[in-house]
Amino acid sequence: MAAAAAAAGPEGPPLPGPPGGRPRPVCSRPYFLVLMVFAHLYVLNVLGLLLFVHLSAGDNGGSPAAPLIAPVPPPPPPPARALPRLEGIKVGHTQRVELVPGRAHAVRTLSLKPLLFEIPDFLTEEECKLIIHLAQLKGLQKSQILPTDDYEEAMEMIEISQMDIFNLLDHNQDGQLQLKEVLTHTRLGNGRWMTPENIREMYTAVKADPDGNGVLSLEEFKQLNIRDFHKYMGSQKVKTSDSVRNSQHTWLYQGEGAHQVMRSIRQRVMRLTRLPPEIVEHSEPLQVVRYDQGGHYHAHMDSGPVFPETACSHTKLVANESAPFETSCRYVTVLFYLNNVTGGGETVFPIADNRTYEEMSLIQNDVDLRDTRKNCDKGNLRVKPQQGTAVFWYNYLSDGEGWVGELDDFALHGGCLVTQGTKWIANNWINVDPNRRRQQRFQQEMERYGGTGAGSPGEWTVDKAYGGAHVEL
Known part of the structure; x- marks a missing residue:
């Protein structure tokens, strides 16, 4: 008993503490309350500042004080969406x-x-x-596939030389126009499906192939009047069976x-x-x-x-x-x-x-x-x-x-x-x-x-x- 009194000392009994004699934590409840008060004051100050800026911008839209916050440009139009494609994987899938x-x-x-x-x-x-x-x-x-008037006018407006036409048709660039080269690029004509036979007929009608070998040389092509081809095609009546589409x-x-x-x-x-x-x-x-x-x-x-x-x-x-x-x-x-x-x-x-x-x-x-x-x-x-x-x-x-x-x-x-x-x-x-x-x-x-x-x-x-x-x- 005496030992206990001596341990208490002259100041009286010890202050209450956490169980087990652990030291008091720094973040006690009073400390936490004080910290929260300061935090709330800080937040209120920030909100007040933002409100002031907002009111200033609204009341003085034309004054120098207005651009405190840079205006945000309108968003650009949304881009066209990507186009999905089905996967084929393999034939038969x-x-x-x-x-x-x-x-x-x-x-x-x-x-x-x-x-x-x-x-x-x-x-x-x-x-x-x-x-x-x-x-x-x-x-x-x-159903018809015929050149429109606008198409014909556009063709006349395009400046293209006879040499350019020859080079366009001469697919293999050998200086001669074979029948299949002309056929490949002459798909429509006047709505008539072009065949080797009617290409030869056209050559004969406009005297395009003097030697009759079915091949046009550059010199033979230069002697041609392209309008003669158009006149010939326009003069031909197209049978249903000869049309591109029936x-x-x-x-x-x-x-x-x-x-x-x-x-x-x-x-x-x-x-x-x-x-x-x-x-x-x-x-x-x-x-x-x-x-x-x-x-x-x-x-x-x-x-x-x-x-x-x-x-x-x-x-x-x-x-x-x-x-x-x-x-x-x-x-x-x-x-x-x-x-x-x-x-x-x-x-x-x-x-x-x-x-x-x-x-x-x-x-x-x-x-x-x-x-x-x-x-x-x-x-x-x-x-x-x-x-x-x-x-x-x-x-x-x-x-x-x-x-x-x-x-x-x-x-x-x-x-x-x-x-x-x-x-x-x-x-x-x-x-x-x-x-x-x-x-x-x-x-x-x-x-x-x-x-x-x-x-x-x-x-x-x-x-x-x-x-x-x-x-x-």
Whole structure:
């Protein structure tokens, strides 16, 4: 007991402390309270300063005190979205895509060059019949491929010498023009499909080949008047069997307010291609085509290369740029078979999955692989029409940065001769300008117009730009 009292010392009992005799922590409760008071005072001071700056800027917008905080420039317009592409993997590969809720469709790779897919049962039998019925109600007209007046005027305005024309045609630069060199670059003429036989007839008519060997030397070419060729072509009556294309077609609107089946097809195309809705919605309407017995479409490209002298048909509507030529910039083709064809009518891809592409190799020993009336059986790939089946392919390569690159030469295709019965197809083309800036501006203008209240945006879409006549590539 005495020991305990001695330990307490003269100052009395020890102050209470933490259990176990541990030292008192520095951050005691009183210390914490004092710290929080100072922290709150600091925050209040900062808030007060910010409020003062805000009020100063608002009351004296035109005074030197206003720019205490630099104005933030408006954000730039959002860039055009990257364009997704389906992976082909390998020929025969099948992937599943949900085109309608609760149902996965098989998408089978038919070729890698071009990137081409087949989708059975894309359309039902009833939908196919409805599309044919709507096309018949609207009325079909003869499909023609003829140079327009604007095209002729543009050709006259271009300054090109006879020597330049010769060098353009002389593919192998040997100083002579073989028949196949002329044929390769003379695809349209006056809507007549050019063959070695009618090229020789033309040479004879305009006295272009004095020695009759079917080859034009540079000297012989210099003696020619190019206008004589145009006059000769214009004087020739084109038989149906000799035309580039023998079919009838019409266009069906797919925009807002269209038949629910038309809208549904467009939605399925969006899911299949995975392309942005704003691009698909402002693309061409549905083209419906009828080929009777004897009908055909020689091999061609759905789109054309875009050079500085050309503009895309769809973006030219809003672009402040002038170009003497225009082309249909069709990034994707989706083709639907609307009936089973009794005989012929396949879609042929003459050079699909070739190791290389050489334009001059399309014509060998007077055999033109582009001629779908005579040489469809020589093409690398033929797709037989099957009601409800869709095939789709890319007409352009990727530029490696998520946008449209160069034209894919392997996308050359045509409609084989219908030997028996009738063939009905429909085409959905998705338009994208290889010039990303022009495409972005086009989409912005379409959205702006739709937001002005001046009318339904659907009334100004590309759907409305396709009237009775339409010149195709």
